[in-house]
Amino acid sequence: MQPRTALATAPVLLLTEPMIEIDGLTKIYGQHTVVDRLSFSCGAGEVLGFLGPNGAGKSTTMKMLTGFVTPNAGSASVCGHSIGDDALEARKHLGYLPEGAPCYPEMTPRTFLDFIADIRGLAGEGRKSRLAEVTEQLHLGPVLDQSIDTLSKGFKRRVGLAQAILHDPDVLILDEPTDGLDPNQKHEVRELIRSMSADKLIVISTHILEEVEAVCSRAIIIASGRILADDTPAKLAATSRYHNAVRVTLEDEAGFDAVRAAIERLPSVATTESDRSRLTVTAIARPGGNDVGPLRDISTLVADGNWNVASLQLEGGRLDEVFRQITTSTAYLGSEA
């Protein structure tokens, strides 16, 4: 039931009131422009992935959005409250996990969350149930009374996350939320983000691309403080040269060259990449071809010829390749110009 209502309300909210509005945000450190006239807005129901190489300005943008760093120019608002003039109100709507999840090491998760609950003004039954809920969601039960200093990196990160979501904020800003977590914990945090995303705006920064594909409904790629791409992860991936590519894996090396030559001759195939040690041939689709690319032609070939094919895979596109392409070419040309 819940996802349906979320789908129904999210676009409406998006049209009427963006939860985060950023306009011309700029930060200059010395001679170096870290964030350069950044503008975008986003609303409830979105999970916005902030992507970029290290030093691209992701964290600085988040710090400005939470009011920790004062921008040199431009403005930002959270739920209609300016982070400049109305910072306190804006922060009440915000949950924030700073980079590296800083904490008070001498406290225990229990006393730390109690402190956050005090500051957030939680009281009575609501406070108790929220504390219990968050402890449960982030599996903090076993370490509640251990000092944060002695916890593993994964637990520290989860204490930071618990702190950010404790007051059930409208806008959640998470700077590298899964950094330092093991694959199971990463999966759990992503599940958590997805489960909370229906009525909130969640902004995460990351350089883990699979994370963007796993949780984000929108991806903004920035480098040198400028937005280079802003789209859904699927559409971004579709700009990859691997979009609609077909990977053929053979059972043995016999006929490897013949198969590669036959695929290369297909009109729907632009070029092939082969890896003899893994027995794979990847057929890259010719741009402007049909929706499925060379898949149909290759499967006909496989059915007709007597190739010893182990598997046939259609690729949606590789986000990491798109990321590399966008951030290495445009960004650095742009910054030199």
Next chain:
Amino acid sequence: MSIVAALFRRELRSYFATPVAYVFIVIFLVLMGTFTFYLGGFYERGQADLSAFFNYHPWLYLFLVPAIAMRLWAEERKTGSVELLMTLPVTAWQAVLGKYLAAWAFTGIALALTFPVWVTVNYLGSPDNGAILAAYVGSFLMAGGFLAIGSCLSATTKNQVIAFVLTVVACFGFLLAGFPLVLDIFSAWAPQVIVDGIASLSFLTHFSNISKGVIDLRDLVYFSLVIAVFLYANTIVLQWKQAD
């Protein structure tokens, strides 16, 4: 107000969660005792008062209070927890005040634990307990003044050692503002009004009045003003430097 109270509780508890509190209190009490009985010649003086005790407070505070104050903001900035704190719905004033009051309360606890000296003097003779109480109040206010200076300087750096050294120097200047050591720097070129003004800033002069048991409104106002001015400066420094 409840936010300041929450910050106060967290900060004060954090002193006792680490060995800092216990080390500080033990050293404070040992030094107080040593100074009073050996350097101050408490017994030899043969008088039923605590001036042997209170006379050394400014000098002990000169080194011990900066040790408390240095961690207030420098540590938060070093560990990055200042980013967490200052992005909560907390104003700079609330943050500065909550942390400052916790540190002040902590020195208050240490000071209160010197009560055996008071018990001793009452056992040996019949001192003027009103004067002793006044001196305690003065000592507490002076500690508050040192702490406010230290808190402000602690916000200027990420390095606790730098915060400590800066605070000791600044406190030393304030302590001796009425003495030639400091005044000579100014008397050569500054007009008499300014030299007099600086002389009147001396912690030592204001404290010696109170420690004799004379609570003058001017001395109270003086310490309150020092605290207010430095805490205000602290909020400005904090907002200016927090993200560096």
